[in-house]
Amino acid sequence: KAGVTQTPRYLIKTRGQQVTLSCSPxxxxxxxxxxxxxxxxxxxxxxxxxxxxxxxxxxxxGRFSGRQFSNSRSEMNVSTLELGDSALYLCASSSLTSGGTxxxxxxxxxxxxxx
Amino acid sequence: xxxxxxxxQYQHVQEGEDFTTYCNSSTTLSNIxxxxxxxxxxxxxxxxxxxxxxxxxxxxxxxxxxEAKKNSSLHITATQTTDVGTYFCAGKGGSYxxxxxRGTSLIVHP
Numbered sequence: 001k002a003g004v005t006q007t008p009r010y011l012i013k014t015r016g017q018q019v020t021l022s023c024s025p026x027x028x029x030x031x032x033x034x035x036x037x038x039x040x041x042x043x044x045x046x047x048x049x050x051x052x053x054x055x056x057x058x059x060x061x062g063r064f065s066g067r068q069f070s071n072s073r074s075e076m077n078v079s080t081l082e083l084g085d086s087a088l089y090l091c092a093s094s095s096l097t098s099g100g101t102x103x104x105x106x107x108x109x110x111x112x113x114x115x
Numbered sequence: 116x117x118x119x120x121x122x123x124q125y126q127h128v129q130e131g132e133d134f135t136t137y138c139n140s141s142t143t144l145s146n147i148x149x150x151x152x153x154x155x156x157x158x159x160x161x162x163x164x165x166x167x168x169x170x171x172x173x174x175x176x177x178x179x180x181x182e183a184k185k186n187s188s189l190h191i192t193a194t195q196t197t198d199v200g201t202y203f204c205a206g207k208g209g210s211y212x213x214x215x216x217r218g219t220s221l222i223v224h225p
Contacts, residue, residue: 033213043158043203043215056212059116090157104148106157 002027004093004107012113018079021110025072025093031055032074033104034066037088046089049074078112086114117142117208121216129224134191136219138204145207147180147187152218153200161189161202194223 005024013019025032033056034046045058049068066076072093078085088111092104118141128134138147146165150158162171164180164187171178177190187206191198201218208214 035215042217043205045212045214048212056210058212092158103160103163104158105160106150108157 004091004105006089006091006107006110008110009108010111010113012115013081014115015081015083017081018077019081019112020075020077021089021091021112023074023076023091023093023107025074025091026095026105029093029095029105030072031094031102032068032072033092033094034074034076035090035092036060037090037109038086043090046076081114083114086112088112117206117210117212117214119204119206119214119216121204121219123219124217125220125222127222127224128194130196131193134194134198134221135188136202136204136221137186137188138206138216139186140206140208140214142185142208144184145209145211147184147207148205148213149178149187149189150203150205151200152203156200158203191221194221196223196225199223 007022031050033048035043037043047066048056052068063079068074088109090109091107094102094104121138148163149161152158162178167184168182169180175192179188201220203218204216205213
């Protein structure tokens with residue numbers, strides 16, 4: 001199976017702009033989660049989508065939003081970019097196994113730089 | 116909110132030495148997962164622990180979940196240069212939102 005893909009891999013934006021990141025999960029996986037990774041804060045959970053519905057949300061401002069399509073592909077949007085939004089944005093897809101493990105498979109990430 | 120503390124932040128070892136990283140949660144966890152991230156890479160799932168006192172082994176790696184389900188550890192026996200990377204724990208509590216530890220970066224000197 002192909003792994004989780006994220007596009008674009010690198011992005012440079014300026015303050016005030018908005019950005020849309022895309023994630024294609026592993027075929028058959030219906031859950032997609034987004035994370036922000038920075039040297040200062042580590043890995044932080046943004047939100048999780050399952051069957052086109054947001055199931056969980058982390059503690060991020062409303063400028064961060066997402067959605068999931070019927071084919072399980074997901075996008076996240078960040079509006080009014082701030083310098084502090086510079087980070088590696090990781091997408092992870094998962095599928096609950098019969099043993100109850102929701103293994104998360106991470107994509108390579110999108111490196112966002114805000115100037 | 117739920118916090119997961121992970122120590123140490125960095126660990127330098129000589130190849131062949133053992134390595135241990137510890138995670139402590141401020142709240143009781145329903146499960147804890149461990150991930151490895153190589154430099155420049157993305158986190159890769161290693162294992163999930165669910166039961167109180169659970170111990171699981173993967174070759175040279177031993178994972179433990181505390182009796183109170185608030186702490187966990189990862190122990191690597193006889194480290195190799197291929198073990199280099201950052202090891203993260205991620206705990207899930209009642210909110211089902213995973214909280215990641217800050218990670219322990221393992222540096223193995225040949």
